[in-house]
Amino acid sequence: MSKVATILGGGVIGGGWAARFLLNGWDVRVFDPDPEAERKIGEVLANARRSLPGLSDVALPPEGALSFHSDMAEAVAGASWIQESVPERLELKHKVLTQVQAVCDPTAVIGSSTSGFKPSELQQGAARPEQIVVTHPFNPVYLLPLVELVASPANPADRVAGAKATLESLGMFPLHVRKEIDAHIADRLLEAVWRESLWLVKDGVATTAEIDEAIRMGFGLRWAQMGLFETYRVAGGEAGMKHFMAQFGPCLQWPWTKLMDVPEFTEELVDLIAGQSDAQSGHMSIRELERQRDDNLVGILRALKAQGWGAGAVLGAQDVRLKAGSDLTGYAEEMGDVSQPIVTLRRAVPLDWTDYNGHMNESRYLQAFCDASDRFMELVGCDADYIASGGSYFTAETHIRHLAEAHAGDVIEVRTHLLMGQGKKMHLFHTMYRGDEAVATGEHMLIHVSLETRRSSPPSARIEANMARIAAAHGALPLPEGAGRFIGAPR
Numbered sequence: 192m193s194k195v196a197t198i199l200g201g202g203v204i205g206g207g208w209a210a211r212f213l214l215n216g217w218d219v220r221v222f223d224p225d226p227e228a229e230r231k232i233g234e235v236l237a238n239a240r241r242s243l244p245g246l247s248d249v250a251l252p253p254e255g256a257l258s259f260h261s262d263m264a265e266a267v268a269g270a271s272w273i274q275e276s277v278p279e280r281l282e283l284k285h286k287v288l289t290q291v292q293a294v295c296d297p298t299a300v301i302g303s304s305t306s307g308f309k310p311s312e313l314q315q316g317a318a319r320p321e322q323i324v325v326t327h328p329f330n331p332v333y334l335l336p337l338v339e340l341v342a343s344p345a346n347p348a349d350r351v352a353g354a355k356a357t358l359e360s361l362g363m364f365p366l367h368v369r370k371e372i373d374a375h376i377a378d379r380l381l382e383a384v385w386r387e388s389l390w391l392v393k394d395g396v397a398t399t400a401e402i403d404e405a406i407r408m409g410f411g412l413r414w415a416q417m418g419l420f421e422t423y424r425v426a427g428g429e430a431g432m433k434h435f436m437a438q439f440g441p442c443l444q445w446p447w448t449k450l451m452d453v454p455e456f457t458e459e460l461v462d463l464i465a466g467q468s469d470a471q472s473g474h475m476s477i478r479e480l481e482r483q484r485d486d487n488l489v490g491i492l493r494a495l496k497a498q499g500w501g502a503g504a505v506l507g508a509q510d511v512r513l514k515a516g517s518d519l520t521g522y523a524e525e526m527g528d529v530s531q532p533i534v535t536l537r538r539a540v541p542l543d544w545t546d547y548n549g550h551m552n553e554s555r556y557l558q559a560f561c562d563a564s565d566r567f568m569e570l571v572g573c574d575a576d577y578i579a580s581g582g583s584y585f586t587a588e589t590h591i592r593h594l595a596e597a598h599a600g601d602v603i604e605v606r607t608h609l610l611m612g613q614g615k616k617m618h619l620f621h622t623m624y625r626g627d628e629a630v631a632t633g634e635h636m637l638i639h640v641s642l643e644t645r646r647s648s649p650p651s652a653r654i655e656a657n658m659a660r661i662a663a664a665h666g667a668l669p670l671p672e673g674a675g676r677f678i679g680a681p682r
């Protein structure tokens with residue numbers, strides 16, 4: 192049975208949470224008095240469906256069911272996670288938390304998205320303070336892994352650990368803020384930058400566009416991968432952090448910032464900022480900007496994933512979890528029935544696999560088939576340990592046919608038919624499906640090699656035996672449609 196999450200307040204952040212839970216297989220119930228909530232969440236979900244699933248190299252679980260409720264008791268029935276994302280007003284949060292605690296399961300987690308209130312403030316007057324924690328996410332909640340998990344002394348450690356485990360299972364990075372403080376960690380940093388930026392605009396030093404360039408062309412890129420302190424350690428050169436602090440520490444006393452002064456929020460300042468922002472970005476709608484942001488974030492996150500670094504390492508860990516729960520692990524000996532083509536890949540098409548034609552680029556078909564061949568190799572015993580011992584396969588020839596288009600977020604599955612597996616040769620025929628529709632085929636001849644001599648060599652007896660069993664079973668199947676096809680010479 193699916194797990195149930197209830198979203199209280201389905202605006203920008205509640206919508207993001209709804210998408211994060213739904214796409215990870217949870218049923219989601221939304222409680223929000225706004226008659227537009229369903230439309231707004233639908234639009235957030237559409238963005239999430241094209242961007243989130245492709246971050247994983249393994250398919251996410253089937254999407255959960257989404258429903259909208261005007262009755263609080265109905266909305267929280269069966270929910271093990273309740274996420275409060277109503278506007279940032281303490282009295283409103285208290286009201287909603289009182290309502291929900293009157294009807295929810297006392298063992299459910301109630302996470303608050305609050306940007307700045309401490310858990311002990313939210314817990315004031317609560318029927319069960321121990322049930323309420325801060326789980327502060329970052330926009331877009333469905334893509335960014337960070338969630339600040341803040342507890343008070345009223346929260347038992349085992350409940351906090353349980354909340355952390357649930358957030359990890361959603362592919363998030365719960366940063367446990369050990370000491371509660373207004374605005375947690377990240378919003379204190381963001382506010383410092385925002386405050387200084389408002390001064391720079393007010394004083395006519397820079398426009399909103401110039402400030403954004405100052406961030407995104409330089410330190411914003413650094414921050415995405417090494418943060419502040421690691422970046423500054425490197426900036427200290429070989430002498431590292433001590434040298435950096437000796438050189439730049441004194442600047443903290445110089446008038447480089449106006450940090451603690453708050454510029455007065457006059458109508459003039461609001462108009463100045465909003466006007467410059469319109470001039471900078473008004474040519475794009477918010478939904479267009481969101482899509483551009485998501486495209487960029489997916490590219491950055493997947494680049495970090497290739498490095499196994501920062502937020503990319505979180506994605507890698509989630510893949511390990513997803514793979515462990517799928518049929519894409521193990522060896523041929525452990526598979527009873529190999530009488531049908533074997534599933535060797537199941538994943539969503541990542542946004543950065545699509546091109547100017549708005550569909551999956553041809554190079555990515557080869558990548559998907561290559562990943563499927565890797566899985567087939569592993570299945571028969573040519574795994575990482577075997578390769579480290581000096582044996583492997585090289586691909587000698589490939590033929591790919593494109594039968595239908597695939598788009599970002601589509602779940603594709605490759606089923607592999609072993610046409611021949613004998614001696615040094617492994618002849619594979621992959622068919623890529625979206626649902627029941629074949630979208631492409633890939634035929635590949637692989638040759639077993641010695642990585643020492645770089646020449647062909649016989650595989651291990653185990654690989655031979657596994658291939659023989661699968662080849663005998665697949666030999667009884669009709670030859671797949673398109674096997675042996677080639678592009679004939681022009682007549």
Ligand SMILES: NC(=O)C1=CN([C@@H]2O[C@H](COP(=O)(O)OP(=O)(O)OC[C@H]3O[C@@H](n4cnc5c(N)ncnc54)[C@H](O)[C@@H]3O)[C@@H](O)[C@H]2O)C=CC1
Pocket residue numbers: 199200201202203204205222223224225228275276277278279280287304305306307327328329330
């Ligand atoms: N917008 C952002 O960048 C971030 C906001 N947050 C926090 O998330 C929370 C929500 O912020 P946003 O989503 O930006 O606000 P929002 O204004 O986009 O959404 C709030 C939603 O709550 C609904 N609502 C109002 N009263 C309600 C009630 N009594 N019961 C149920 N729903 C009710 C509204 O109809 C609206 O849909 C705030 O605590 C905010 O500090 C956290 C991270 C980032």
Ligand SMILES: C[N+](C)(C)CC(=O)CC(=O)[O-]
Pocket residue numbers: 305306328329330378381
């Ligand atoms: C501006 N903000 C305080 C609402 C920002 C956040 O809380 C987190 C974010 O996503 O930037």
